[in-house]
Amino acid sequence: MTASAAKVARQHRTRHWLRRGLFVAYGFLGYAFFYLPIVILVIFSFNDSRSVSKWSGFTLRWYEAMLQDHQIMVALWNSVFVAVVSTLIATVLGTLAALALERYRRFPARLFADITLYLPIIIPDIAMAIMLLAFFKLSGIGFQTWKVSIAGLRLAVPYSVIIGHVAFNISFVAVVVRARLAQMDRTLDEAAQDLYATPWRTFWRVTLPLMMPGVLGGALLAFTLSLDDFVITFFTSGAGFNTLPVRVFGMIRKGVTPKINAVSSLMLGFSLLLVTLALLAARGNEDRKIQMF
C-alpha cells in the first residue's frame, strides 16, 4: 500500500517536472519568436555587403549612408516634430477630458462624449486615415504646411498630419489618465478643500501631482503611437511629406537594402529609449507599473 503510494507519488513528480520542462522550453521558444527577427534585422544593418541575407563582415557604412541621406534626416526630424507637437496637444486635451469623465458622474450627454472618446481607439487606422483624407480635401483645409527650421534642416510639416495625430492620441491619453484617476483616493481632494484650499490650489497641489504618473504614461503612449504611425500620416500628408515610417515604407517598395536595416535599427533604438523612460517614470509611482491600459 505505502510502496504503491510512493510509486504513484514518484510518477506524479516525474510528470510534473516533465511538464514544467516542456513549458519552460515553450516559453523560451515564444520569446525567441518575438526577438529573433528584430535581432537579425539589427545584425544585418552592420553587414558589409548589399545583401541582407549573406554576412560578409562588419561595417558602419550603412549608418554613415543613413546620416548623409538628406531625405532620411528630414524624415527623422519631421517624425520628432509631429510627435512632440501632437503629444503636447493631445496630453492637455486628453487629461482635461479624463478629469471631466472621471470626476463628474452625471451630466448631459456624458455617454455620447464617452463613446466619442472611445471610438478612435476601436476604429482601425485605415478607416480613420481615409476619413481624414476626405475631410481635409473637402473642407478646403488641405495640406498646408507649418514651416520650421530644426538642426539646420528646413521642415514643412502639414497641419493635417498633426491634427490627425492629435485626433487619435486624445483618446489614448484619456484612457490612461482615467485609469489613474479611478485609482486615486478622492478623500485627499476633500481634505485639501476642508483645509480651505481653493479649487485651483487643490488641483495644482493635490490632484495634479497625484495624477501625474497617469499623465506621463499617457504622454509617453501618445509619443510612441505618433512616432510609430504610418497609415494616418501616409494618407493625411498630401504629396512629398515623409516621416521616418513613411520614408521606410517608400524605401521598402524600391527594394531591400541594409540601409533600411540601419534606419530600422535607429527606430528600434528610439523605442527602447522610450521604454526606458517609461520605466524610469514609473519608478516614482508606487504602483511600479506605468499606467498603460
Next chain:
Amino acid sequence: MNDALRRYPALRAWLLLAPSFLWLLLFFIIPLGIIVVYSFLQRDVYGGVVWKWSLDNYRRVFDPLYFKTFLYSLWIAFLTAFFSLLFGYPLAYFIATRPEKTRNALVLALMIPFWTNFLVRTYAWLTLLRTNTGLINVWLMQWGLLDKPLPLFGNTFAITLGLVYGWMPDMILPIYAALEQIDHRLLEAAEDLYASGWQVFRRVIWPLSLPGVVAGTMLVFIPSLGAFVTPAILGGGKRLMIGNVITNQFLGAHDWPFGSALSVLMMAVMLLATLVYFRTGGDRAGQGGL
C-alpha cells in the same frame, strides 16, 4: 461666470470636455459622417462625386471580385486570431505561472517588441521570408535541407505570420491578466476532488480565463481585418486585403464613394465584433470574471 461654474457641476464638466470633444467632433465625427454620406453617392468621370443617392456602391461590394477580397480579409483575420490564441494562450499561462519577479520581467519583455514600430517588425519578416533571398530559405538551402526555396512569401502564410507576430501580445496580455487573478485555492480544491490535470484546465482554468480570451481575440481580430501594411509588404503585391482595396480606391482609382462603402462595411463588421465582445462580458477581462 465663476458663480455659475460653482453652481452647475455639469457646466464645469463640459468646459473640461469641450476642447477634446470639439477636436474629435471636427476631425473625427464629421469625417466619419462624410464617409457614410459618400458611400451612398456616385463617382463622376473626373474622380469627383455626383450627388445622386443610390445603393450601387453597396451592391458592388458583393461583386465577386471585391467580395472575394472581403471574405479573404475575414479569413486572414480569423486565422490570425486563431493562431494567436493557439500559440499565445500557453505563453500567457507560462508567464502567469512564474514567480512574481520573473512574471513582471516577462510582461515587460513582451511589451518591448510591441512598442517597436509595426513597419519595422514587418520589414524584419520580409528579410526572413523572401523567396530567393530570404534568410530562412537561404539558410535551409545552405545546410542542404532544401533543394528549392519554400513558398514563404507573397501568400496567406506570410500575411498571417506577419499579423500574428504583430498582434499576438494583444492576445497574451489580457489572457495573462485573467489567469494571474485565478485563486490558487480553486485549483487545489479541484485537485483535492480528484480532478485530472486536463479536467482542472477544462473545468476551472479555461472558464475563468475566458474573458481574457474574448478580449484578446477582439484585440487581434479587429486590427487584422483592417490590415494594410502587412499585406502590402508581405503579400508581395499578390494577395490583397480589404485595407489595400480601400487604399486603391482613395489613392489610385479615385472612386471615393466605393472606397467609402467598403470602409463603412468594414467598420460595421468591427462594430458587430465589438458588440459580441461586450455581450460576452469581455470587458470584464482583467477583473477576474468571477
